[in-house]
Amino acid sequence: MQKTYAFFPGCVLHAAAKEAETSAVAVAKRLGINLKEIPGWTCCGASHVQDIDPETALLANARNLALAERMGLTLVTACSTCALMLRQAKATLLDGRLDWANERLAEAGLKLEGTVEVRHLLWELADGCDEWAAKVSHPQAHLRVAPFYGCHTVRPPQVMDYESHLNPQSLEKVIRACGATPVTIPERLKCCGFHAVFPAETSAHRLTASAVNSAAEAGADCLLTPCPLCHMQLDMYQPDALSTACGDTPVPVLHLTQLLAMALGLDAKAIGLGRHIVDTKPLLASSGSA
Amino acid sequence: MQNFIFLIDRFDGTNSWRQRYEFPHKPGMTVLTCLIHIKENLDPTLNFTASCRSAICGACAVRVNGNALLACDTMVDDLREQWGDGPLTVSPLGNAEVISDLVVKWDEKVNRLRLANPGLHAKKEFSAHEGCRQAPQDMQAIQKQWDCILCGSCMSECNKLSDSSKDFLEPFTYTHAARYAEDSRSRNPLEHMENMEKSGMWKCLHCMECVTKCPKGISPAGAIASLRELAFKAGHTDGPGPRHADAFRTDLENTGRLNEVKLVPRTEGMVSAATKRLPFTLRMFARGKLGPVEAARLFVADNHRVEDHDGLKRILKANRK
Numbered sequence: 001m002q003k004t005y006a007f008f009p010g011c012v013l014h015a016a017a018k019e020a021e022t023s024a025v026a027v028a029k030r031l032g033i034n035l036k037e038i039p040g041w042t043c044c045g046a047s048h049v050q051d052i053d054p055e056t057a058l059l060a061n062a063r064n065l066a067l068a069e070r071m072g073l074t075l076v077t078a079c080s081t082c083a084l085m086l087r088q089a090k091a092t093l094l095d096g097r098l099d100w101a102n103e104r105l106a107e108a109g110l111k112l113e114g115t116v117e118v119r120h121l122l123w124e125l126a127d128g129c130d131e132w133a134a135k136v137s138h139p140q141a142h143l144r145v146a147p148f149y150g151c152h153t154v155r156p157p158q159v160m161d162y163e164s165h166l167n168p169q170s171l172e173k174v175i176r177a178c179g180a181t182p183v184t185i186p187e188r189l190k191c192c193g194f195h196a197v198f199p200a201e202t203s204a205h206r207l208t209a210s211a212v213n214s215a216a217e218a219g220a221d222c223l224l225t226p227c228p229l230c231h232m233q234l235d236m237y238q239p240d241a242l243s244t245a246c247g248d249t250p251v252p253v254l255h256l257t258q259l260l261a262m263a264l265g266l267d268a269k270a271i272g273l274g275r276h277i278v279d280t281k282p283l284l285a286s287s288g289s290a
Numbered sequence: 291m292q293n294f295i296f297l298i299d300r301f302d303g304t305n306s307w308r309q310r311y312e313f314p315h316k317p318g319m320t321v322l323t324c325l326i327h328i329k330e331n332l333d334p335t336l337n338f339t340a341s342c343r344s345a346i347c348g349a350c351a352v353r354v355n356g357n358a359l360l361a362c363d364t365m366v367d368d369l370r371e372q373w374g375d376g377p378l379t380v381s382p383l384g385n386a387e388v389i390s391d392l393v394v395k396w397d398e399k400v401n402r403l404r405l406a407n408p409g410l411h412a413k414k415e416f417s418a419h420e421g422c423r424q425a426p427q428d429m430q431a432i433q434k435q436w437d438c439i440l441c442g443s444c445m446s447e448c449n450k451l452s453d454s455s456k457d458f459l460e461p462f463t464y465t466h467a468a469r470y471a472e473d474s475r476s477r478n479p480l481e482h483m484e485n486m487e488k489s490g491m492w493k494c495l496h497c498m499e500c501v502t503k504c505p506k507g508i509s510p511a512g513a514i515a516s517l518r519e520l521a522f523k524a525g526h527t528d529g530p531g532p533r534h535a536d537a538f539r540t541d542l543e544n545t546g547r548l549n550e551v552k553l554v555p556r557t558e559g560m561v562s563a564a565t566k567r568l569p570f571t572l573r574m575f576a577r578g579k580l581g582p583v584e585a586a587r588l589f590v591a592d593n594h595r596v597e598d599h600d601g602l603k604r605i606l607k608a609n610r611k
Contacts, residue, residue: 011548016579040597042546047496048535049542051515052522059605060542104608108601151449155498156509165502166357166372191449191497198530198557200493203453207495236579240570275578 005124006068006116007035008086010079010228011043016236017228019272023257024078024121026271030264031132035076038067044085047195061089062101062112069116078121078257080152080227081195086118087159120153122226122256123162126170129177138265139179143283145259146183146220146251147171148211148234150227151191165189171224174256178263183220187211192225194233202244208233209245216249222283226256235277252280291315294324294366295377298336301388309333310377321369321380322350322361325392337391345505348439351446352392353381358446360505384446385455394442399460403440405485406467413477428474435469435513437506438462444500444510450493458490461500461510468513471520480524483517491517492531533557543606546596551580551588 013021028035041064043049045057064086068075077083093101094114102111125132149168157165168189172182192211193204211234215223225231235253242250253276261271262283273280296311311328319327322340329336340350343362350361355373369378386394416422444461445451451458464486471482483491491514500510522532537556541548555563563571574580596602 012550014547015550016574040546040599040601042596042602043538043542043548045542046538046548048538051518052532052535053539054515054519055609056539056542056606059609060602063602063605104605107604107608108598110601110605151495151497151499156501158501158507164372166355191495193449193495195496196450196493198534200450200457200490200495203450203457203493203495206453207449236570236574239573277573277577277579 003032004034004036004073005076005119006071006073007037008041008044008064008068008075008077008079008082009037010077010082011046012228012232013078016232017255019275020078020228020231020255020257023255023261023266023271026266027257027260027264030261030266031128031135036071036073038064038071038075040067044082044089046081047085050085057085058089058092058097059101059104061086062093062105063108063110065090065093065114065116065118066105066110066112069112070110074117074119076119076121076124078226078255079229080120080150081229083118083120084152084160090114090116090118091159120160120162120226122153122170122174125256125260126173129173132260133177136177136179136263138263140259140263141179141181143180143221143259144183144219145175145180145222145224145254146185146211146215146218147175147188148185148192148223148225148230148253149189150225150230151189153226154189171226171256174260175224178259180259180263183215183218185211185214185218185220187214192230192233194229197233197237204233205237205241205244208237208241209247212238212242212251213245213247213249215251216247220251222252222254222280224254224256224259228255231255238278250278252276252278252283254280254283291317292375294319296324296328297377297379298328298391299379299381300336300391301382303390308379317367319366320362321352321354321359321364321366324366325361325380337393339393346439348441351383351441351443351505353383353446355379356381356384356447358383358443358503360441360443363505383442385448385451385460386442386445396442399442399445402459402489403463403466405459405489406463406470407482407485408466408470410470410473410475411477411481412475416475422475424474431474432469432472434506434508435465435472438465438469438508439506441505443503443505444508447499447503449497449499450490450495458493459486461514463489464491464494464517465508465510465513468516472516479520483520483524486514486517487521487526491521492529530557541593543603544595545593546599546602547593549588549593551585552592 042060049057154165175182193207197204293312300309341347345363382388382392382394389395412422467482467486471479494514534557
């Protein structure tokens with residue numbers, strides 16, 4: 001694994017999903033990885049700004065990419081939508097918009113060559129699995145974990161091309177390396193509904209409930225997602241989703257790096273396991289994590 | 291090589307069942323040549339639709355292992371690379387009513403397509419005598435969308451449509467609306483957008499299944515985005531969809547980052563934020579997802595501006611000159 005990255009946390013890791021940042025940073029520290037936050041990074045547009053003002057979104061991401069490129073490091077993000085927006089922006093810029101963007105970036109003394117790599121933290125952890133697996137001190141052998149990839153982790157495959165979008169295995173690989181058992185649910189590659197939770201609230205809640213109910217039926221102890229937006233939807237909105245769709249068994253939802261942190265024996269409080277809407281204590285009781 | 295095994299979802303109008311067919315592997319076979327082989331040699335009762343065998347007519351789209359593809363344009367050996375040499379499950383397109391076996395009903399979908407007002411109503415400066423001139427770059431802007439062959443692959447795994455088709459259309463309908471709305475020759479682009487706005491345009495989940503499944507590389511999600519942009523620029527800025535998007539843009543410009551506390555009132559209004567969303571807010575406080583002091587600060591003031599926020603403003607200003 002590369003040891004130093006230009007880290008793009010994304011807005012929610014500084015807000016409602018702070019525990020995703022805390023756990024990512026804690027895991028990185030334990031694994032000897034340096035996540036250097038990109039100074040001055042901005043919102044990626046979250047696919048929403050792109051819809052009403054694509055040039056503003058493209059320029060904001062050209063700036064984000066230029067800031068990372070200036071650090072001479074690979075950009076890594078812990079959010080799937082950020083990863084997609086940044087990778088999509090890079091592809092668009094390299095496809096004939098680079099000069100246009102650079103004329104404007106010059107106003108802030110920036111220049112983008114387009115050489116910066118944009119990676120999802122999941123990909124780095126899956127690639128580095130053999131290296132860090134040896135550091136797993138608290139194998140989570142009691143946990144049956146249902147992976148939930150999140151749309152933007154794998155789609156569209158033209159942009160998110162790390163692994164097969166039809167049958168990705170990176171999350172399963174991480175789960176096994178943590179000593180836990182992956183449990184497949186039909187919603188593994190489905191949408192959580194997050195991006196339309198306001199305009200299509202009922203649909204979003206039914207999608208969320210569907211994943212939660214399947215995980216409960218499959219006997220999973222928790223859902224695991226590499227995307228903090230999926231996490232917000234599956235965890236924060238889970239009570240609303242279950243009441244919309246008549247589910248009665250709440251299922252805790254872990255961030256990717258929280259499972260890893262538990263397997264590395266990191267303190268539960270330090271990785272924000274108490275900052276969840278759906279209680280994560282049952283996971284700790286069976287896992288034996290401190 | 292091992293024999294091909296197809297498990298085909300059958301339906302005779304009353305009963306449905308999954309039927310197994312096994313036949314010898316031959317290199318170079320497409321899904322369609324396999325279906326034809328089954329019908330001609332193993333089971334003449336199997337129903338499917340196909341015509342051109344050249345990925346032009348769009349008649350032969352089916353699902354293999356749950357994912358839509360054009361049967362005539364997909365080599366079975368390629369599918370084996372993805373799924374292994376075991377049985378392949380072949381089903382009719384998703385989000386469609388099945389008539390028989392792999393044949394789905396299109397009547398209602400074509401009626402819904404009419405909502406896009408498909409057809410070009412040219413600007414007044416054009417005439418039958420002079421024709422409709424278009425600059426190459428303007429043609430390129432809509433060229434991709436014109437490749438749509440109405441195969442239905444984009445609708446098959448659309449997550450929004452799977453939940454409900456009452457408030458959302460087949461993704462290709464938005465593609466068709468966008469290709470007229472974005473046409474530089476179009477007299478009134480809004481006439482193609484307005485029905486889409488009433489029929490789910492802001493309810494797309496961004497699941498990206500349509501982009502992923504289109505055999506022609508078209509992005510119906512991109513078409514939806516361009517229709518949203520058209521609507522927004524035409525002043526259609528009310529409603530949770532546009533207001534939500536605008537809240538993100540406001541935060542990006544004002545401080546650089548999202549203000550989650552202001553997001554709900556900006557999207558739904560203060561009344562909804564203070565009443566409907568109250569239980570949600572209270573449990574956020576109770577579980578420590580959000581601190582009341584931090585929430586109050588974000589509501590009254592805002593996020594701190596990002597480093598070199600002035601630089602960001604200059605970049606965006608330069609683009610608006």
